[in-house]
Structures are given as C-alpha cells and as structure tokens.
Amino acid sequence: MTDQQQMDLRKDEVEAGTQTGLASPSVDVTSGRQNSLWSDAWGELRRNPLFWIGAVLGLVFTLMAVFPQLFARGAHPRSCDLANSRATPSAEHWFGFDQQGCDYLANVVYGARSSLIIGVTAVLVVLVLGVVVGAVAGYFGGFTDGLLSRLADIFYGLPLILGALVVLRSGVLGRGTFAVAIALAVFGWMTAMRLVRSQVIAVKSSDYVAAARAMGASSPRILVRHILPNAVAPVLVYATITIGVLIAAEATLTYLGVGLQRPAISWGLQIDAGQDLLRSAPHLVLFPSLVLTLTVMAFIMMGDALRDALDPRQRA
Amino acid sequence: MGRYVARRLLLTIPVLIGASFLIFALVYALPGDPIRALGGDRPLSPAVVAQLRDEFNLNDPLVIQYVKYVGDLLQGDLGTDFRGRPVSETIARVLPVTIRLALVAIAFEVLIGLVAGVLAGIRRNSFFDNLVLVSSTLVVSIPILVLAFVSQFLFGLKLGWFPIAGTQEGLYSYLLPGLVLASGSLAYVARLTRTSLAENLRADYVRTARAKGLPGHTVVIRHTLRNSLIPVITFIGADIGTLMGGAIVTESVFNLPGIGREVYNAVRAQEGAVVVGIVTLLVFFYIFFNLVVDVLYAVLDPRIRYD
Numbered sequence: 312m313t314d315q316q317q318m319d320l321r322k323d324e325v326e327a328g329t330q331t332g333l334a335s336p337s338v339d340v341t342s343g344r345q346n347s348l349w350s351d352a353w354g355e356l357r358r359n360p361l362f363w364i365g366a367v368l369g370l371v372f373t374l375m376a377v378f379p380q381l382f383a384r385g386a387h388p389r390s391c392d393l394a395n396s397r398a399t400p401s402a403e404h405w406f407g408f409d410q411q412g413c414d415y416l417a418n419v420v421y422g423a424r425s426s427l428i429i430g431v432t433a434v435l436v437v438l439v440l441g442v443v444v445g446a447v448a449g450y451f452g453g454f455t456d457g458l459l460s461r462l463a464d465i466f467y468g469l470p471l472i473l474g475a476l477v478v479l480r481s482g483v484l485g486r487g488t489f490a491v492a493i494a495l496a497v498f499g500w501m502t503a504m505r506l507v508r509s510q511v512i513a514v515k516s517s518d519y520v521a522a523a524r525a526m527g528a529s530s531p532r533i534l535v536r537h538i539l540p541n542a543v544a545p546v547l548v549y550a551t552i553t554i555g556v557l558i559a560a561e562a563t564l565t566y567l568g569v570g571l572q573r574p575a576i577s578w579g580l581q582i583d584a585g586q587d588l589l590r591s592a593p594h595l596v597l598f599p600s601l602v603l604t605l606t607v608m609a610f611i612m613m614g615d616a617l618r619d620a621l622d623p624r625q626r627a
Numbered sequence: 628m629g630r631y632v633a634r635r636l637l638l639t640i641p642v643l644i645g646a647s648f649l650i651f652a653l654v655y656a657l658p659g660d661p662i663r664a665l666g667g668d669r670p671l672s673p674a675v676v677a678q679l680r681d682e683f684n685l686n687d688p689l690v691i692q693y694v695k696y697v698g699d700l701l702q703g704d705l706g707t708d709f710r711g712r713p714v715s716e717t718i719a720r721v722l723p724v725t726i727r728l729a730l731v732a733i734a735f736e737v738l739i740g741l742v743a744g745v746l747a748g749i750r751r752n753s754f755f756d757n758l759v760l761v762s763s764t765l766v767v768s769i770p771i772l773v774l775a776f777v778s779q780f781l782f783g784l785k786l787g788w789f790p791i792a793g794t795q796e797g798l799y800s801y802l803l804p805g806l807v808l809a810s811g812s813l814a815y816v817a818r819l820t821r822t823s824l825a826e827n828l829r830a831d832y833v834r835t836a837r838a839k840g841l842p843g844h845t846v847v848i849r850h851t852l853r854n855s856l857i858p859v860i861t862f863i864g865a866d867i868g869t870l871m872g873g874a875i876v877t878e879s880v881f882n883l884p885g886i887g888r889e890v891y892n893a894v895r896a897q898e899g900a901v902v903v904g905i906v907t908l909l910v911f912f913y914i915f916f917n918l919v920v921d922v923l924y925a926v927l928d929p930r931i932r933y934d
Contacts, residue, residue, distance in 0.1 A: 361764065461638070465645035468910035470872030473890065477902065480894050481656040559770035563876055566772055567891065582772065586880075589780055596780070600773040608768035615764055 348544065348621065355620035362620075365612030372606050375423040386414035388421045388576055397592045406598045410584065419598050421576045426606060429492045430558035434550050436496035437557075441503025442546070446534050448504070449511030460508075463501040472563055474498035479569040491570050495557050506549055510542035548618040555610030562603050578603045632922060639914045644697075647907040651693050654899040683709070683900075696903070706900040708893075714904040717889065722908075724794065724885035728877070729870040731798075731805030732812070736863055740813040741856075744820025748855070749847060751825050759821065763814035771873075775807045775880040792882035804881040808874060812866050819862055823855040830854075857927045864920040868913035 356362050375382050384405070391413035400407040406415035448459035466474070475494040484490040514520065515538055523533050564570035565579025573580060578599040585595030671679075679685075684692045699706060705714035747759040769777075782803055783791035789803040790796050827833065828851055836846045875887035882888075886905055893901035925931045 361761075461641055461645070464638075464642045464914075465649065468642060468646045468913045469650070469906065470869070470875075470909065472875055473872060473906065473909070476875070476891070476894055477650060477653045477906075481653045483653070483656050555768065559772070562770060563772045567875070567879070568895075579772075582776065586776065589776070590784065593780055596776050600776060604769050604773050607770060608765070611768045612764060 352544075352617075352620040356616055359616045359619065361612050362616035365609045365614075365616060368605055368609035369613060372423050372427065372609060375420055376427040377424075379417075379421045379424065382420040383414070383417040386417040388413060388417040390414075397588065397595070399592070400594060407592075407594050409581070409595055410588065410592075415595070415598060418576055418581065419578070419602050422578045422581065422599065423602070423606070425488055425571055425575060425577050426558050426561060426603070428488055429495070429561045430554045430610075432489065432492040433495040433499065433557045433561075434554045436493060437500045437503050437553060438546065438550055440496065440500035442507050442539070442542075444500070445504035445507030445542075446511055446539060449508035450515060450530065450534055450538065452512075456508075459504075463504050466498060467501050469498060471495070471498045471560060472567075475560070475564055476567060476569055479564065486572065488571065488575075491561055491564060494564075495560055499553070499557065499560075503546060503549060503553075506545050507539075507542045510545065511538050514538055514541045544621045548614050548621060550614075551617055552611050552614030555607040555614070558610070559603070559607045628922070628925065632918070635918050635921070639918070642914060643907065643910060646910040647697075647903060648693055650906045651696065651899075651903050652689060654897075654902050655689050655692070657897045657899070679709075696900075700907075705904045708898045708901050714900050717901060718886075718904060718908065721884055721886050721889045724883055725871055725874055725878070725887065727798070727801055728805055728808060728874055728883060728885060729867055731801045732809035732870050733863060733867060735806050735809040736813050736816045736866070740809075740816030741820055741859065744817040744859070745824060745852065747817065748821040748824030748828070751821075756821070759817055763817050766810050766814040769810070771807060771810070771876050772880070774810055775804070775877055778803055778807055779880060792880075794883055801883075804877045804883060807881075808870060808877045812863075812870070816859060816863065820855065820859050823858055824851060827851045827855045857924070860927065861920045861924050864923060865917050868909075868916040871912055872909045 386404070391408075391411045393412045395408040395412035396410055398404070398408040398412075400415075404414055404416060406419055409415050409418060444459055444463070448456040475491075475498050478484060478494045478497065479486075479490065484493050511534075520533060520537055523537050528536075561570055562577070562579035562582065565577050566583045568583070570579055571577040581599040582596055582603075585592070585599070588595055684695050687695070696706065703715075705718070707713050708717070743759050747753075747756040750756055779791055782788045790800045794800050828847075830851075833846060833851055836850050837843075841850075871886065873887075874883075874885060875891050877883070878885045878887040879891060886909070890902060890905045892898075893905070
C-alpha cells in the first residue's frame with residue numbers, strides 16, 4: 312500500500328511537470344556493446360542443469376502429446392482384452408494392464424495430450440486476462456484500479472480448486488477440455504494481473520514514458536510499446552511455472568469428478584479408477600501419478616531456472 | 628494504525644459480498660431440481676414441492692434470493708440444508724477437523740521448512756543448501772493428489788506407520804494428511820527463510836556485530852534471524868487461510884470429515900446453502916488472516932508505517 316502511494320505520488324509529479332527528468336541528464340552512457348537482459352539470461356540458463364532437465368522432460372511430453380503412437384510401443388489404448396485385467400508390468404508391457412485389460416503404457420501415454428492442451432490453453436487465457444486487466448488497472452490508477460483490484464481480491468479469496476469445482480459442476484461453461492481450461496483460468500488470473508499491474512505502476516512514471524506522452528503518443532500506444540515490454544520477463548517466468556500448476560489442478564478436478572469425463576483418456580481419470588484398487592494393483596495409481604508429476608516438474612524446473620536467469624540480483 | 632485497520636476492514640466488505648454473490652450465482656446455476664431430487668424414487672406431491680420451493684425462496688429471482696440470504700446471514704442465520712439441518716451446525720461439526728489439520732500443517736512448515744531454511748541459509752552453497760534447493764523444487768512439483776496417494780500407500784498401507792483414513796486415532800491420524808497438505812508451503816518456507824537469511828547475513832549490522840567480537844551463533848540467532856524471519860512469519864500467517872481452503876483433496880483422500888470434504892459433498896448434492904455458507908466462511912478466513920499478517924508486519928518491523 313505504501314509503495315503504491317509512493318508510485319502514485321511520483322506519477323502526479325510527472326503529470327504536473329515538476330519533475331520531468333529533463334533537467335537531470337543521464338550520465339550513465341556506457342561505451343561499447345552491452346549484453347541485453349535476454350542474452351545474459353540465456354548464458355545463465357545454458358549452464359543450469361535444472362533447466363536442461365526441465366527442458367528435455369518438457370520436450371518429451373510435448374512430443375508425447377503430439378505423437379503418442381511413438382511412445383506407446385505399438386499398443387493402442389482402446390484395444391483391450393479382459394483376460395489381461397490388472398496384470399502387473401512385464402518386459403512386453405512396461406506399465407502392465409488396467410482393470411479392463413487395456414495396455415496401461417498406451418493409456419498413460421495418450422493421457423499427455425489432454426493435460427498439455429488444458430495446461431497451455433488455461434495459461435494463455437490467464438495471460439490475456441491478467442495482462443489486459445493488470446495493464447488497465449496499473450496505467451489508469453485511481454477508481455479504475457480500485458475497482459479492478461477489488462475484483463481480483465474477490466477471486467483471490469476463492470480457492471482455485473473450489474471455484475473451478477463449482478463452475479464445472481454448474482455446467483455454465485459446458486463440459487470437456489476447453490471448459491476445464493476456462494474454469495481454471497477464471498479462478499487463476501489474479502497473480503498475473505497483480506504482476507503486470509505492479510510492473511506498469513513501476514515504470515509508468517519513468518522519463519521515457521513522460522517523453523512518449525509529451526510527443527503525443529496515445530495511451531494504448533504507450534502501454535503496448537513502452538510499458539508492457541518491461542513486464543515480459545516476470546510474466547514469462549510466472550506463465551511457465553503456472554502451466555505445471557494448472558496441469559496438476561486439471562488432474563485434481565478430473566479426479567474429483569468434474570473435469571474430463573470418460574471416455575476421455577486422462578491421468579486424473581486413471582488415478583481415480585485406480586484408487587479403489589490401491590491394495591491389489593498399486594501400479595494403476597503409480598504410473599499416471601509418476602508421469603503427471605514429471606510433467607508438472609518439467610514446467611516448474613524450467614520456470615525456476617528462468618527466474619534465476621532473469622533476476623539480476625541472483626547473479627554473482 | 629487504527630485508521631489503517633478500519634480502512635482495511637471496510638475494504639473487506641465489498642470483497643466478501645462479491646465472493647459470496649459469485650458463489651451464490653454459480654450455485655443458483657447448478658443443474659437439476661434439488662427439491663425433486665429430495666423425493667428420490669417416490670415423487671413429492673405438488674403441494675409439498677410448492678411449499679418447499681417457497682420455504683427456500685427458490686421462486687424468487689437470483690438477486691432477491693441473495694438479498695434474503697444476506698439478510699438472514701446478518702442475523703446470524705446461515706439457513707438450513709434441504710433436509711432441515713441448520714448450516715451453522717454442519718459448519719460447527721466440520722470446522723474443528725479442518726482447523727486441526729491446518730494447525731498440524733503449520734507446525735510442519737515451521738518445524739521442517741524453517742529449520743531446513745535456516746541451516747541452508749547459514750551455509751550457502753554447501754551440500755545441504757543444494758539439497759534443500761533441489762528437494763524443494765521436487766516437493767513443489769508433486770501434485771497434492773499424487774503425494775496424498777503415494778504417502779497413503781507407502782506409509783499407511785505398506786509400512787503401517789500411520790492410519791490410512793479417518794480421525795479415529797486422534798491427533799496421530801492428522802500427522803500424515805497434515806504433512807501432505809503442508810508440503811508445498813513447507814518447501815516455500817524453506818526457500819524464503821534461506822534467501823532472507825542469506826541476504827541479511829550480508830548486511831552492515833551483521834558485519835558490525837562480528838567486528839565487535841560476538842560469537843557466530845549469537846550473531847545468527849540474536850541479530851540476523853530476528854530480522855530474517857519477518858517475511859517468513861507473515862507468509863505462514865497468511866497460509867492458514869490458504870490451507871483451510873485447499874484441503875479438499877487431502878480431506879477426500881484421507882477421508883477426514885472436514886470443511887473441504889463437506890463442501891465437496893455439498894457441491895455434488897447441490898446443497899446450495901451449505902456451499903455458500905462454507906465458501907463465504909473460507910473467504911472471510913482468508914481475508915482475516917491476510918489482514919492480521921499485514922498488521923503483524925508493522926508490529927514486527929517498526930520501519931513499516933501504514934498511516
């Protein structure tokens with residue numbers, strides 16, 4: 312709150328023309344080529360083993376989502392033989408068979424697609440909502456900001472899973488992949504909004520924005536060309552981590568019975584079906600859980616490494 | 628400070644109204660007719676249906692229903708579910724379970740997260756420090772759902788160390804679900820403590836303390852730790868509200884009769900009054916603990932002034 316008041320004060324000063332910054336010329340003119348934030352960050356990333364683990368895992372699961380047949384070892388998830396019901400893993404069938412006698416490796420592999428689609432779609436919607444609402448709130452301030460920030464507070468108070476649970480149960484969004492993605496985004500956009508908002512507030516009173524305004528640039532132009540590029544780094548970090556978080560949330564909702572429904576192939580459904588057989592056939596819960604965890608881990612590791620690389624304070 | 632608290636309290640009113648109305652509207656949109664579902668196989672007579680619909684204000688438009696609900700709420704009446712049980716009694720029954728679960732989770736955050744963070748922060752870049760960093764990334768990456776099943780299978784079924792489900796064994800049955808619920812925050816607490824401690828150890832006052840010859844542990848415990856723990860304490864405080872709302876999965880897997888499982892069952896059974904009552908309560912807790920934390924922040928760090 313105090314920070315914001317300070318920022319608002321600075322903004323008022325700029326607008327009143329008392330401190331346009333023109334009087335104090337920049338002395339920090341460095342000669343020679345300076346590395347940009349991004350090339351520095353890439354140099355940092357390349358040396359981070361966690362980033363490579365995350366990136367390789369992410370690539371594998373993306374390939375799995377696009378070309379599942381490459382990973383299924385020739386088995387089809389829907390060709391089942393009840394004689395194989397609940398058979399344990401073997402050299403032929405690495406993940407064993409499920410209750411209906413379907414090859415479990417094929418089922419787990421084919422489950423990647425819906426998880427990734429939902430994770431990526433939901434994050435894209437989160438970004439659109441967060442960037443638009445955050446930029447408007449931060450740039451215009453005052454009453455608009457108050458209203459939009461209270462709106463974010465309202466959604467913040469509602470736990471993600473609980474909110475999505477009620478929305479999906481109510482059926483206002485319909486059913487299926489995109490309904491789940493939208494439900495997650497509707498209750499998950501607030502952090503992106505606050506990130507963008509604080510970035511916008513932090514730079515909107517800077518000299519170059521004042522200069523752009525003095526030259527007659529319109530508000531949308533200032534926002535898009537001069538202010539928002541500053542928010543790209545933190546938002547990128549946030550988005551990468553959030554893909555993982557939302558994939559986990561999707562599996563949870565599906566497990567709770569309001570996400571994807573049969574006959575969709577999904578890790579949440581597999582965990583749900585396996586839980587009653589936890590004593591007799593633990594592999595039915597174990598394998599989808601393992602793959603789900605690795606997928607979530609891939610995105611969280613990449614996001615973590617990206618944050619370390621993009622945050623100059625962490626550098627020695 | 629008094630003015631700040633008063634203003635914050637006033638700001639919570641629109642948030643509470645907004646959140647409860649949002650949930651109210653969504654519950655209103657739930658499909659099917661809950662009154663008809665009450666009858667089961669034997670349909671209720673039209674007269675009974677009409678009377679029940681009238682009793683639960685189901686014939687009014689959404690906004691009127693909501694206003695009537697808030698009117699009752701302000702008089703301390705949370706309404707009744709469709710079977711005539713007061714919602715306040717349901718909440719009184721399930722709330723203690725969730726509070727106990729959240730407290731156990733907080734205890735784990737402090738015991739494991741804080742201690743690991745302090746040890747890692749003191750010896751930066753040591754083996755233990757890297758261990759904490761890597762393991763916290765791993766723990767954060769495991770979805771609660773997976774962690775709940777794996778620990779239930781491993782520690783409950785295979786090793787038999789903990790009860791698998793239910794609350795029959797008192798506090799002991801809360802340990803495993805509490806640890807599962809705490810896992811994500813625990814890792815975050817460890818990281819936060821580590822970063823905060825490592826940053827403070829570079830501060831001028833620490834150098835001064837060392838220069839005047841204080842022993843190492845005194846510098847860490849008496850000087851550095853007290854400053855470093857401020858952000859950690861505020862995080863843990865705010866986390867109580869988050870944990871209470873995030874317990875749906877943990878309570879479902881471990882079959883704990885708490886708020887999360889109750890609200891989940893209520894959503895499935897379209898018990899609107901129960902859902903709205905519990906969610907409003909959760910939002911209130913969330914806002915309340917955040918306010919407490921913000922005030923605590925100013926108490927702990929005299930540099931922060933809100934007026």
